[in-house]
């Protein structure tokens with residue numbers, strides 16, 4: 475899911491990924507240097523040089539001076555959308571902008587009424603963002619389609635292909651995730667039109683400012699008919715360190731973690747830091763600290779806290795051990811003065827795992843142990859569930875087709891034959907999560923330097939941009 479906060483690479487579920495990866499056999503690592511193959515077949519001018527130049531160009535379009543920031547329908551977002559629309563037309567696609575500011579480009583192929591493949595990612599960014607998050611998925615899709623277009627093979631596909639640049643995934647402006655893709659999937663409630671940004675402007679007003687007069691009825695019309703869609707594919711930077719560690723440019727995604735956000739409030743007895751004896755304190759800060767350490771221990775070693783059969787089946791314990799990540803990212807105290815024992819401490823808990831049943835078991839165990847700490851320390855506690863999203867499992871057939879396409883890309887570039895590539899779980903949310911309500915989804919991750927994302931230091935090698943475009947090209951050529 476999206477927060478306007480920097481997203482550390484710990485979102486990627488390292489242990490599961492390493493486990494998945496180690497269970498595969500990879501013949502060697504490689505970095506896509508010149509293979510000596512005939513470069514005509516791998517289109518470096520379009521898939522690498524032009525794609526990288528476009529990523530750089532898009533990365534310059536910002537609402538802020540000196541750093542990258544593009545939020546929902548801001549002037550930079552509109553400008554970026556227009557640029558993307560031009561690139562869609564350059565790739566031979568018919569384009570339009572829908573009532574939520576999503577940019578669409580489509581080619582019908584030989585049979586306009588066949589179910590369409592949708593390829594997408596988001597054009598909005600976080601604050602002080604990198605240039606690859608979201609944009610890479612749009613640009614590599616357009617690069618692949620452009621190759622087909624210049625070769626005269628675009629209009630002969632057996633089903634329609636549509637690229638969508640989603641207007642809002644990060645949720646920075648309205649603190650609401652996936653506005654663009656949720657509308658296309660038909661899961662955006664009509665009430666979303668009334669949510670407000672920091673300045674108190676409603677989503678409906680922002681759309682009006684952009685000459686989009688939207689009613690609740692229009693919103694419902696944005697939903698795609700599931701019968702008209704074959705599947706959804708998204709290429710995205712990994713935002714974690716595993717592919718780099720593995721020495722592999724691409725990885726298949728088996729699913730996107732489910733998530734719960736909690737808010738914990740601890741109330742104690744506010745007092746003078748110099749006069750209240752230690753034995754007579756009801757200090758919510760010390761209680762919060764103990765709860766946070768408990769959270770870390772539980773999430774590192776769930777098997778020590780959840781009993782087999784008691785709370786969990788062994789398979790759930792196994793998947794929790796491999797995929798559970800928990801974070802306290804925000805904490806505030808009242809009155810927050812160095813010479814005052816706080817009266818109240820509030821902190822958030824972000825908890826993610828691929829196993830939804832396991833997530834419930836963890837929350838149950840965590841809550842009951844937190845309340846025990848509060849009782850023992852004579853402070854009062856409330857734990858509120860602020861947000862829940864179930865895990866999304868990628869379609870196994872689509873995933874294996876994407877894997878084959880990744881192998882084909884490697885083979886074309888390097889002449890090397892591989893039979894396995896890393897299988898990763900995504901700890902971060904993506905548009906694919908919303909679109910999974912509409913159709914089957916598959917994702918490919920692309921290696922990024924140091925696993926760093928949501929930062930200007932975010933970086934993808936030119937050769938890996940190339941690999942992602944070539945994999946999408948191979949996918950379309952073989953499946954469509």
Ligand SMILES: [Zn+2]
Pocket residue numbers: 596607608643710
């Ligand atoms: Zn993203």
